[in-house]
Amino acid sequence: MLEFNKPCHIGKEETAIQEAITNQKLAGNGPFGKKCTDWLEDYLNCSKAILTPSCTAALEMTALLTETGPGDEIIMPSYTFVSTANAFALRGAYIRFVDVEPETMNISPAAVEAAITDNTKAIVVVHYAGIGCDMEAIMEIAKKNDLWVIEDAAQALTSTYNGRQLGTIGHFSTFSFHETKNITCGEGGALVINHPEAVERAEILQEKGTNRKQFVKGMVDKYSWRDIGSSYLLSEVNAAYLWVQLEHAGQIMANRLETWEKYYNGLRELGPDSLPHVPENCTHNAHMFYIKTDRRSELMDYLQDHSIMAVTHYVPLHTSHAGRKFGQFAGSDIYTTAESEKILRLPLFYGIEEKDVDHVINHIKHFFKL
Incomplete structure (x- = not known):
């Protein structure tokens, strides 16, 4: 795995x-x-x-x-x-x-x-x-x-x-x-x-x-x-x-950025709405790479079957028991819930091997028939 x-x-x-x-x-x-x-x-x-x-x-x-x-x-x-x-x-x-x-x-x-x-x-x-x-x-x-x-x-x-x-x-x-x-x-x-x-x-x-x-x-x-x-x-x-x-911060970040770029270029066919967006006035540290898909659960199970652990992320706090107890959503929840339910994070860590990143990319492309 x-x-x-x-x-x-x-x-x-x-x-x-x-x-x-x-x-x-x-x-x-x-x-x-x-x-x-x-x-x-x-x-x-x-x-x-x-x-x-x-x-x-x-x-x-x-x-x-x-x-x-x-x-x-x-x-x-x-x-x-x-x-x-x-x-x-x-x-x-x-x-x-x-x-x-x-x-x-x-x-x-x-x-x-x-x-x-x-x-x-x-x-x-x-x-x-x-x-x-x-x-x-x-x-x-x-x-x-x-x-x-x-x-x-x-x-x-x-x-x-x-x-x-x-x-x-x-x-x-x-x-x-x-x-x-x-x-x-x-x-x-x-x-x-x-x-x-x-x-x-x-x-x-x-x-x-x-x-x-x-x-x-x-x-x-x-x-x-x-x-x-x-x-x-x-x-x-x-x-x-x-x-x-x-x-060794420079070494760590460079290694992670190399992986991030490989994911981004390898999955570019998914389209910009499915990939992370980095504004022009920002640089980032490759903390995570995620894709957005309406077929998240299906894709996660597929990757699991092929020995790849991909994970979701936060459940919006305002929907939780404590969130309702200690606060409330101000305004309209236009994007928070809808977009959070699409996010699937891919394996990314210092020292991950290139062949493993290729393995993830290839299986995602196969899943979406790209």
Whole structure:
């Protein structure tokens, strides 16, 4: 069976992990953690990056940093993972789910603007498949209405919009290093802070609500409880694995892009409406390759019969039990449900063999009699 995903493994991670063990520093914010955050801050050219146990944890921190609470409304796409909504529902906010643009499956700026009320606190965008949302339009809407913008860039590390790295445009952004992501450490994430005034509080939130970071820096002679917070720290063992991946980010992305291009060129006969769309002002990181078809279940079964694992993706959150409990769809669901039911993701991971990609392409073409 050709698997849908295999966690990226360069081959040098074991050496880095052994070094972390030898250093006898296994908790968060150690030497490997600093190497990772330095890399992120340099590559992204952002004010501050901190490592977290997951992208979910980083999203929860953005809810705290924006002081989201009961009575607030948060606008986001319904077509996203549950963590995007959970982070704000946990603080008592009400979620207003909005429609996507069918070409990219990214949030529709027009739908966002129509969903704004006097209670709107923030807009959360999700860069689906590592392809950027229309951030220029989103930021204009946010500025006009004095709203926070959070980029859920879980899938988008190294992708760009108008020449800028995704994750550096909104006030805050979050990245994922889950085993399904291009760059991984099994479980992990990062919070990027583009709002400098929030850096000090973010460091306090990360350290369980204490000013321990100031103590480590020698700024205070002891640390104490200063604010609410939690243990939003990535262990040094995970950071060691992550550091090797970040060092080889160019190699990883180039390999994935080669596979993505092979799929795109090999399946071009399906037509543009069936293939991923990358706007001209965006570059992407080949996080996933999907096709859209009204025969999704039939095709998935056919591929399974030929030892190929292809998978669907999100069930729109507004259709779920929790989605109805903690929010509602604002406006009309023109594209979210209809388009999401067509998406089938194909195997794509670092090191996938060319013959396996050809195997997938050939069977899809045979299925559609191309």
